[in-house]
Amino acid sequence: DTAVSQTPKYLVTQMGNDKSIKCEQNLGHDTMYWYKQDSKKFLKIMFSYNNKELIINETVPNRFSPKSPDKAHLNLHINSLELGDSAVYFCASSPLTGVNEKLFFGSGTQLSVL
C-alpha cells in the first residue's frame, strides 16, 4: 500500500490551461505539504496544511490554490499554467510538524508546460 500517493505521475499540458494534481495519504497524518522541485533540483515548500487548515503559504503565485477536502487529501490546482511552472511537484505528509517527525513523500508529479 502506497503511503502517500499522487496522481498523475506525468502531466503534459499547454500554456494557459488549468490543471490539478491530487494527493492522498493513508497514514492518518494531520499535516500535508506541497513542494516544488525545479530543474536545478531545488526543493522548496509551497504550502502546508494541518488538519485541513492552511499553516504555511510561501511566496507562490495565486494561480496555485491548494484544496484540502479532508485531512487525508491535499490537492493542488493550478490556473493559467505558465512555462515556468514546469517542475516536479511533491506531496508529503507528517504526523505532526515537530522536529521529531519526518516527512513522508509521494513519488512526485512531473509537470511539463509546453
Next chain:
Amino acid sequence: AQSVTQLDSQVPVFEEAPVELRCNYSSSVSVYLFWYVQYPNQGLQLLLKYLSGSTLVKGINGFEAEFNKSQTSFHLRKPSVHISDTAEYFCAVLNYGGSQGNLIFGKGTKLSVKP
C-alpha cells in the same frame, strides 16, 4: 536566513568503495540537520537526522553523518557502498523552533555506484 550548500552535484564511485557526500549550512541560529534520499522514481525518504546529543548520527542502510558546528558541516558517509545506494541525496536544515514545513533543502547530490 538559512541556506544549505551541497558542493558536489554528482559523485561517481565504485561498489564497495567509501563515499562522503558534503553538506555545509549557514544559519544565524542553532539548527537541526537532516539527510533525505530519493531513489529513482520515488519520493524522498529520511536517512538520518541530528537534533541534539552525539554529533555522530547513524541512519538507515549503513549511512552516518557527523555534525561539525565549527565548520557548519553535516557530511554524510558510508564505508562501503552498494549498487542499491545509487540515488539522489538531499541535505536539509531547520531552525530551532521551526516546523517540518520550514525545512530548507540543498540542491542534492547524485550518487552513482558502478560495479
